Amino acid sequence: MTDLAPPTDGPRADGDASLSDQLVQLVRVMHVLKAQMTGTAGQGPDERERAAHVLLFPLTRLGPLRQGALAELVHADPSTVSRHVTLLVERGLVRRVADEQDGRASRLVVTPDGEREVQKMRQERDGLIAQATTGWSPDELATFTRQLHRFVRDLTDHVSQLGAAAGGAVHPPEKDR
Template identity: 40%
Template sequence: MHSDAEITTADLVGTQLVRLVRLLERKQAQYQADHPDAVERATYILLVHLVKDGPQRAGTLAESVYSDPSTISRQVAQLVRLGLVERTADPEDGRATLLAATDEGRRVFEENRRNRNERIAGLMGEWDPADRARFADLLVRFTTDFENQHRISTGPAAAAGRS
């Protein structure tokens, strides 16, 4: 059981997270309309994993983003149509396919990341540098704890259902 103060703080954080997600969704929709290199957020996350982690099978990618293979398949097909991802034979198993970011996919990733970082830097530009650093540290901690709790709560039985 949590104290009233803990619940009050959790309510404030939860309310602000919902507000932030709504603002991000609205901003993303506007950004997609204004930028030719914009990619749907859920699909872009796959591109991010392929750029950062290198080529991988669809099942591995699905596990990385906590999604099911059928959803990943549809999203990957869109990335392939856009020329951002390519399918190649897995050198370890010729029957399997690896997904890899193309040069264009890496360019789009870098452009989107640069634009995002510029917007965030502008937003926090008036903040004290110590506040920016503290916020970044706390956000990493919160996100990591959230992710770890998600991994624990999904457990092996849930992970097996995603394979």
């Protein structure tokens, strides 16, 4: 087992603890935002639909994928992804096509309606970020973006190393959600 305990004293320990606290706060804020954007605070139909819509991002970016590969990519339980995909198909946002290499299998493809939904979600997200950072200079925004990118990349690499050390399957987290 890997020891994840950070140093317990010194300036680095204070910085790690502060970052950890801010990340916890960020997760809480993201949950509140999701509830506000879906108009529900629970697991109502709107929130489930929004959760399903998140699957459109990797399908749009990577092209047709098998459902199992999509579940692995987004680190989700295959049964959950199955329910979400069913909803996306029913809504006409995704369709199943025969796998060219294995006709018994199918791949998921985003429909034009699904592409419009992805664009709408991106615009909502971009608008929210623009509003939240309205007082930031272009340099501040660029610096924050670079540092956040570095943090996400390093954390992703570390998680992958932990998974490899534990003998588990390693898949980087979905980056465009």
